Amino acid sequence: MALIDEIEESKRLGDAYGRNESLSDVLSEAKALFSKIRDSENEIIRLFQDAKNMREIGLISGNEVLDILNLLIETREDVLKNADYKPNKYGLILKNAKKEQEGINETWRKYIQKEIETSRSIVDTLCILVENSQRYNKLVELYNDIKANMRPGNKEALRKIEQYKQLADELIKDLNLKQSILRFFERMADRNVLSLSEMTPDVWAWIHQHHFEDRFTIKISNKERG
Secondary structure, three states: OOHHHHHHHHHHHHHHHHHOHHHHHHHHHHHHHHHHHHHHHHHHHHHHHHHHHHHHOOOOOOHHHHHHHHHHHHHHHHHHOOOOOOHHHHHHHHHHHHHHHHHHHHHHHHHHHHHHHHHHHHHHHOHHHHOOOHHHHHHHHHHHHHHHOOOOOOHHHHHHHHHHHHHHHHHHHHOOOOHHHHHHHHHHHHHOOOOHHHOOHHHHHHHHHOOOHHHOOOOOOOOOOO
């Protein structure tokens, strides 16, 4: 048979298969499944990459995504065996993947909070006093990068977390912030306004030492503070 005849025969067979109702149903199911896989492919790949990163730094055990992996393997085997595509099974994969991704994101958020939020609250308390310093601006930049642009467990994020902690510790050390002074500024950040009774000799000496007197104001209030 000439090549052109083989092509024509293939086209006729394709048309015949396409008109077959049972084959048409299978084709429709396959297209629907493929569309779901294609749409969620990047999300599932990111989930496994995030899980790998988090497992490497000891924040998760790695068992959390095994069920998803097993379901993906089962779905692949079904397709290879020309078995039922079971779209509901892939729906379960997507549901579980979303749940696990949310769990990983929350674990990562708590890790960041544990590692840098204490230092950040102190730095932000002092932002009015040090906002023009190059180190403070760098800390703000690092924090924004960590919170907004980094995937969970990302090595670059870990590097920036360590860099943030080091810069914050250096800033606090250079400002000679002992505990009594830290507590004063933490209360100020929490309540915004403090009474003069809370400005202890240690706090006043620190303010005077760093020439921050003009950064503070006094206001008379008829409200008693508990």
